[in-house]
Amino acid sequence: MARRTKAEAEATREALLEAAEEVFFEKGVARTSLEQIARHAGMTRGAVYWHFHNKADLFRAMLDRVRMPFEALVAETGASHPSPLETVRLGFQQSLLRMEQPRHRRVLAILIHRCEFFGDIDPCAVQAEMAGECLDALEGYFGEAQRLGLLKEGIATETATRLMQAIISGIFHDWLRDPDAYSIHERGMALINAQLALISRDETDTSR
Amino acid sequence: MARRTKAEAEATREALLEAAEEVFFEKGVARTSLEQIARHAGMTRGAVYWHFHNKADLFRAMLDRVRMPFEALVAETGASHPSPLETVRLGFQQSLLRMEQPRHRRVLAILIHRCEFFGDIDPCAVQAEMAGECLDALEGYFGEAQRLGLLKEGIATETATRLMQAIISGIFHDWLRDPDAYSIHERGMALINAQLALISRDETDTSR
DNA sequence: ACATTTGCATACATACGTGAATGTAAAAAA
């Protein structure tokens, strides 16, 4: 084959990443060879080794296409809201909506269920980073809620934070085991609303 | 080497499983060969293929040593308790205590973070089975709690069940990312108690 | 006591995946 133009080259790079997502999702990361990815994209391994240094590099590039910090999601919701609890609600709503997009769904499923650490990449660390980021944000919002007197009396900020973090994490993992079974956005928001109602001082506003 | 007696053979089988746990935990399932496992146990691959049909079979045998259904854990707590909420508390207490045992910790870590589906084995299905079992039990206990009027008014049985299930799942996954960081029994029971207090009609008894 | 089976170790055949080296034709630079 002949050489491609710059735009075409970028297109094949995207095609390789797309192919990687699909084959990784179907067969797991360890069981797929670079040859299989290349063939799935209509290329050869030569193309893979040209655009990426090795399998770990390709994997990392795949992850980089879908990373989304929690704060960015909050910012994405637009206007700033008076209640930090409402901010949390909207942030997670954005987050859960994102997860239902096919690309994000696939990559997250790969990260959680279809890869183990290999080379110099540790998916566990990636998960820990995402979780920590989320926890920090939650801590901030719930801390402010506490100062504003929005939380039910007798419940510590830390407890409320950790409970919500665990709920999110649990919903996320349970859903990812079978993403086609139900909508994480629907069921997730129902649970988050319920929990927010449980920990709010005035239960009528957030209970939906 | 010479042939071993029946007891010795059973001992090497256990040794192989022990070695599998250790090497799987250190390097991940996909990246460890049967040769490595055998050498780690002081044997050769011949022993592995004698006791197990292949890697998937060995993996399954390893899992079978630590499986423990939720109902069995509840039964293990001894006397039956009047309140279904208290039963849930005690069941999870047993469960979390088990998880802190080195063997269980290691195998669970392997199942969640150090393997992807391979051959005819799907760790995701194993997880789903465990989660489903737990969910069914919870549904039963919370259903009875609802009938007994133990739950706070305005909260549906299904909501309470799913919230608790998500919390357990979340605690579990978060802890497994770094089991040495803290005690899942301590932190987990704190959260479970807090949540039980939140959903109980009379908040003074379960809030500790 | 002898035959048989068991519990492995060893050897072999096969397949596959990687990474690097090399080839090459067209695009981009000069």
Add this chain to the structure above:
DNA sequence: TTTTTTACATTCACGTATGTATGCAAATGT
């Protein structure tokens, strides 16, 4: 236009994992 990169394709050398076949001495059955 000529030269130089670029964007891959092809080939090769190497290591490594798997499954099976075979060997063998001691334990076990008779």
